[in-house]
Amino acid sequence: MIQSKDLLGIKELTPEEIYLILDTAAGFKDVLMRDIKKVPPLRGKTVVSLFFEPSTRTKTSFALASKRLSADFVNFSVSTSSVVKGESLKDTALTIQALGADFVLVRHASSGVPHLLSNILDISVINAGDGANEHPTQALLDMFTIQSYKKKFKGLNVAIVGDIAHSRVAKSNIYALTKLEANVRLICPPTLTPAEVDKLGVEVHHSLDKGLKDVDVIMALRLQLERQSKGFLPSLREYFKLYGLTADSVSHAKDDAIVMHPGPMNRGVEIASSIADGNQSVILEQVTNGIAVRMAVLYLLAGVKK
Amino acid sequence: MITLIKNGHVVDPSQNIDGPMEILIKGRKIEGLYPKGKAPEAEKIIDATKCFVIPGLVDIHTHLREPGFEYKETIETGTRSAVRGGFTTVCCMPNTDPVNDNVAVTEFILDKAKKYGSCTVHPIGAITTGSNSEELTELQALIKAGCIAFSDDGRPVTNSQMMRRALEYSKIFDVPVISHCEDLQLSEGGVVNEGFVSTIVGLKGIPKAAEETMVARDLSLCELTGGKLHIAHVSTAGSVNLIRNAKSRGINVTAETCPHYYNLTDEAIISYDTNLKVNPPIRTAVDVEAIKEGIKDGTIDIIATDHAPHHFDDKQREFDSAAFGISGLETAFALSYHLVRHETIDLKQLITMMCITPSKIVGLNKGTLSPGADADIAVVNPETIYKVDSSSFLSKGKNSPFNKWTLTGSVEKTIAMGKVFDWSEK
Numbered sequence: 001m002i003q004s005k006d007l008l009g010i011k012e013l014t015p016e017e018i019y020l021i022l023d024t025a026a027g028f029k030d031v032l033m034r035d036i037k038k039v040p041p042l043r044g045k046t047v048v049s050l051f052f053e054p055s056t057r058t059k060t061s062f063a064l065a066s067k068r069l070s071a072d073f074v075n076f077s078v079s080t081s082s083v084v085k086g087e088s089l090k091d092t093a094l095t096i097q098a099l100g101a102d103f104v105l106v107r108h109a110s111s112g113v114p115h116l117l118s119n120i121l122d123i124s125v126i127n128a129g130d131g132a133n134e135h136p137t138q139a140l141l142d143m144f145t146i147q148s149y150k151k152k153f154k155g156l157n158v159a160i161v162g163d164i165a166h167s168r169v170a171k172s173n174i175y176a177l178t179k180l181e182a183n184v185r186l187i188c189p190p191t192l193t194p195a196e197v198d199k200l201g202v203e204v205h206h207s208l209d210k211g212l213k214d215v216d217v218i219m220a221l222r223l224q225l226e227r228q229s230k231g232f233l234p235s236l237r238e239y240f241k242l243y244g245l246t247a248d249s250v251s252h253a254k255d256d257a258i259v260m261h262p263g264p265m266n267r268g269v270e271i272a273s274s275i276a277d278g279n280q281s282v283i284l285e286q287v288t289n290g291i292a293v294r295m296a297v298l299y300l301l302a303g304v305k306k
Numbered sequence: 307m308i309t310l311i312k313n314g315h316v317v318d319p320s321q322n323i324d325g326p327m328e329i330l331i332k333g334r335k336i337e338g339l340y341p342k343g344k345a346p347e348a349e350k351i352i353d354a355t356k357c358f359v360i361p362g363l364v365d366i367h368t369h370l371r372e373p374g375f376e377y378k379e380t381i382e383t384g385t386r387s388a389v390r391g392g393f394t395t396v397c398c399m400p401n402t403d404p405v406n407d408n409v410a411v412t413e414f415i416l417d418k419a420k421k422y423g424s425c426t427v428h429p430i431g432a433i434t435t436g437s438n439s440e441e442l443t444e445l446q447a448l449i450k451a452g453c454i455a456f457s458d459d460g461r462p463v464t465n466s467q468m469m470r471r472a473l474e475y476s477k478i479f480d481v482p483v484i485s486h487c488e489d490l491q492l493s494e495g496g497v498v499n500e501g502f503v504s505t506i507v508g509l510k511g512i513p514k515a516a517e518e519t520m521v522a523r524d525l526s527l528c529e530l531t532g533g534k535l536h537i538a539h540v541s542t543a544g545s546v547n548l549i550r551n552a553k554s555r556g557i558n559v560t561a562e563t564c565p566h567y568y569n570l571t572d573e574a575i576i577s578y579d580t581n582l583k584v585n586p587p588i589r590t591a592v593d594v595e596a597i598k599e600g601i602k603d604g605t606i607d608i609i610a611t612d613h614a615p616h617h618f619d620d621k622q623r624e625f626d627s628a629a630f631g632i633s634g635l636e637t638a639f640a641l642s643y644h645l646v647r648h649e650t651i652d653l654k655q656l657i658t659m660m661c662i663t664p665s666k667i668v669g670l671n672k673g674t675l676s677p678g679a680d681a682d683i684a685v686v687n688p689e690t691i692y693k694v695d696s697s698s699f700l701s702k703g704k705n706s707p708f709n710k711w712t713l714t715g716s717v718e719k720t721i722a723m724g725k726v727f728d729w730s731e732k
């Protein structure tokens with residue numbers, strides 16, 4: 001059983017809860033493979049998305065997940081709502097609850113916003129990405145994808161490559177992978193390494209080739225292109241040379257290593273097209289799995305006593 | 307009106323007194339101290355049974371918010387909060403709106419304090435006009451109007467040349483320049499201490515170096531100029547070391563820390579409680595230990611509150627955009643008395659750090675119970691155990707990370723310029 005009414009982060013989940021979500025997602029993946037992709041468990045429920053940062057991918061994935069479960073999905077459009085008129089986050093959240101929503105999906109540039117809403121609201125809060133804190137459903141879909149290829153997590157060598165310091169995807173994946181007893185290596189320049197991150201039980205590498213040696217899974221991260229102007233990097237060209245996933249760098253990994261990316265990709269910056277489109281890439285499967293995993297999350301949270 | 311405080315245990319390091327004594331107050335002044343039963347008749351008796359009778363506390367780092375931010379605090383509510391916390395003198399920082407960089411604002415503050423204040427208020431003037439590091443304020447005029455120190459608190463003096471000039475020019479008047487040490491480029495966008503906790507919560511960190519590089523700069527400038535430097539809100543082990551080293555070389559520096567820097571570590575921020583958001587940020591256990599060590603060995607001269615009241619709406623929001631600051635006047639005594647209970651320092655040292663030395667730094671005749679002194683007194687019960695309820699603060703700012711904490715040591719009565727506030731009556 002899931003303990004909390006909310007999904008705030010992987011940090012707050014037990015390994016058992018992660019496995020429960022993955023197992024449940026497997027059932028929904030079968031549904032998605034059918035001709036008629038709709039099941040009834042959330043009929044009459046309403047899912048509202050509250051995105052303070054643009055994201056077509058995550059929002060669409062959640063919308064499809066909601067609809068496949070027969071829930072109503074409503075987008076609370078931040079740019080056109082009163083949020084721009086200076087309404088506080090708290091008032092916006094209470095309004096959504098008063099409108100009768102059962103779930104609110106929140107994405108915000110500031111870490112901790114889902115936690116703030118969780119304290120204010122009785123309905124389920126799902127973190128769809130907060131600042132540099134977490135993006136739990138992304139990590140869950142990544143775990144689902146890894147499991148489908150590698151069958152187990154224990155002892156698996158997983159490299160996460162790129163801008164770890166600003167990445168909520170990396171953070172959620174670190175928590176998930178360490179909870180599931182995989183070996184995690186972070187490969188990043190020192191300027192993009194979070195403070196004291198080794199205390200999370202991960203190895204930190206600044207050399208891509210050494211970091212990728214014998215790994216089973218390579219997770220690339222999206223680089224925000226403005227990092228260059230802030231002095232984190234001298235140039236995108238140099239970044240690609242040092243940390244870009246290319247045929248050459250990926251050759252250091254195991255032959256059957258899979259390559260993942262949360263999207264959207266900057267081709268030629270963090271990943272070469274030959275790798276993104278190559279036979280080790282599972283990037284499009286991640287997208288499909290995302291719907292199944294988000295269905296599982298909605299389904300399981302709906303069963304939590306409030 | 308003649309008032310007698312009896313049955314209490316008087317501790318006043320300024321006169322080397324530590325024992326059962328009676329204090330007679332006549333009007334606004336202390337008339338005399340007497341052995342038990344030897345005091346003359348009084349019209350009013352204050353019973354201080356089981357209590358320490360100590361000089362009223364002096365805070366040289368208070369944000370009273372008026373003028374400009376009256377929705378956060380006013381001089382009336384801020385001084386009420388002060389006396390509730392045992393403080394009888396507060397020195398208010400100039401980062402109001404308008405900034406206290408001219409005589410009109412200084413006079414406004416003093417006028418308000420006279421009309422509505424519960425305790426003595428001394429304004430701190432800005433170092434530079436608008437606190438924008440570009441031009442020095444008119445120190446002579448501001449001092450004449452009533453300013454007792456200078457600071458651009460809330461901001462550092464970013465221009466090193468300007469800081470040098472301020473330390474030099476202020477020597478004419480022998481007034482302290484209080485420095486808020488922060489390298490704004492290093493701290494940019496930061497909201498918590500940079501370290502493991504900032505990584506865990508995904509909030510932007512402020513490295514300790516943002517404070518320490520500026521402490522190092524100001525110590526160098528102090529050495530260069532021979533000015534009177536006071537370093538505000540020391541929060542890191544590195545700053546303590548820099549100051550200790552500077553003092554050992556005879557540099558004319560004093561330093562303060564605040565109760566939240568020796569009672570909290572940044573791990574508490576995992577809850578995203580915005581009441582923990584303060585600048586400089588709450589640091590780590592290593593820093594807390596170093597600060598206690600600095601308090602113990604005298605590297606840190608005084609305890610100040612950095613009382614920074616905020617409206618509820620400024621705090622109940624995203625951590626990134628919530629206001630920095632802690633409403634500190636009403637918990638400072640108990641949080642500091644903790645140091646006595648755990649034998650970091652003794653009560654005399656605590657009184658020195660919260661009454662005597664703060665007065666000395668800004669040149670006031672406060673922090674003493676000697677006959678003829680202002681009747682500024684706190685009666686504290688060291689044994690009372692109570693639960694903090696920030697909603698009952700007299701400050702408008704209920705923003706306290708210590709809400710619901712159980713503390714030991716209560717302020718029972720405060721006498722400010724002879725006026726008695728009895729908090730035990732209710």
Ligand SMILES: [Zn+2]
Pocket residue numbers: 459460461486538539585586
């Ligand atoms: Zn300050």
